Amino acid sequence: MTTIQTIIVDDEPLALGLLKSKLEKNPHIEIVAQCKNGREAIETALSTQADLMFLDIEMPGIDGLEVVKELQSDELPLVVFTTAYEQYAITAFDLHAVDYILKPIDQERIDRAVERAQVRLTQGERGQDKPGIIGAIDSMSHQQDGGDDTSNGARKIVIRDREEITLLKQEDIAWLEAAGDYVCVHANGETHIKRSTLKELLSDLDPSLFKRVHRSTIVNLNYIEKVIPHTKGEFFLILGEHHKVKVSRNYREVIKHYLDEGA
Known part of the structure; x- marks a missing residue:
């Protein structure tokens, strides 16, 4: 398999540098862009057509979850979230099979995420994880009452x-x-x-x-x-x-x- 073109996103320079250094140790990764905020991540995903994105969740302005919501499925790379807060991941991400890495990041977790991405890309799943991510976001953010809320009849x-x-x-x-x-x-x-x-x-x-x-x-x-x-x-x-x-x-x-x- 060719190298996986990868975007890395984090608003903290030290965290971005650490992630870069660990990904560069994996021979399957080619880092094509480094982004320091959500807006840059969206623009870069649209312009590079990268295969994979390591995406920090907690960023000022447009956070990692908002990045996913903003991009069309066909323009969305496979996503591995990075987060320092376990509450984002313990239930919602596991339930919807969304890949994530808890900070502090270690090499073993990086390599495991890359291996999973390889499998998904081989199966042609680029961009197909958006429903799972949206499901996880919904689980974290919404209280569903099961009622019919399609329309209120006033357009x-x-x-x-x-x-x-x-x-x-x-x-x-x-x-x-x-x-x-x-x-x-x-x-x-x-x-x-x-x-x-x-x-x-x-x-x-x-x-x-x-x-x-x-x-x-x-x-x-x-x-x-x-x-x-x-x-x-x-x-x-x-x-x-x-x-x-x-x-x-x-x-x-x-x-x-x-x-x-x-x-």
């Missing part, structure tokens, strides 16, 4: 978070992405996790605003600011200030039609 999307219920106006939603039995709803600069499938939400979304651009992604057409050509007939949509969403070949005609109408 708003209902998000239950612990004991709070947020009603999102559809015009405030920039894009949505499926992650197994969950949907990441990106609105007003935040990412909400909703226990639902994309198919279940489709009937509640305004078809004049929302269009599918990928098998697992829907965008609000009003948020498109730029269209950037990519490879093999694909392209990226720039939504607002920070979001970059890939349009697959199967759905490119949807965006072309929209652009032709606005010309």
Whole structure:
């Protein structure tokens, strides 16, 4: 197998340096980028198409969990979380088979994580762990009451978070992405996790605003600011200030039609 192209992310320079030094001892790893915050991690994942990311959870601004929520599944490398706090990992990560390393990091744990990544990459699982990660995030952050919260009948999307219920106006939603039995709803600069499938939400979304651009992604057409050509007939949509969403070949005609109408 070729070397595993790897991104490492940590806001603490000493921790980043330690992680780098230990990964460099593993002959299967090629470090392609070092990032000191979540925003850099997102931008680097989009530009490098790396295979693996060692990602610190506790970072100011956009933390490691938010990085995962922001990236489309196809743009998300395999992720190994690094954390100093066991409460993140004891139940939720184990339950959903999400790989993690507790700090202080030692060589044995690094090599074990790399070995697991090799197996997953050999099986073609790049990016396929997002549903598991979202499930773990949901287990840590949400109190589900089992009720039906698909819609409140007023064309708003209902998000239950612990004991709070947020009603999102559809015009405030920039894009949505499926992650197994969950949907990441990106609105007003935040990412909400909703226990639902994309198919279940489709009937509640305004078809004049929302269009599918990928098998697992829907965008609000009003948020498109730029269209950037990519490879093999694909392209990226720039939504607002920070979001970059890939349009697959199967759905490119949807965006072309929209652009032709606005010309």
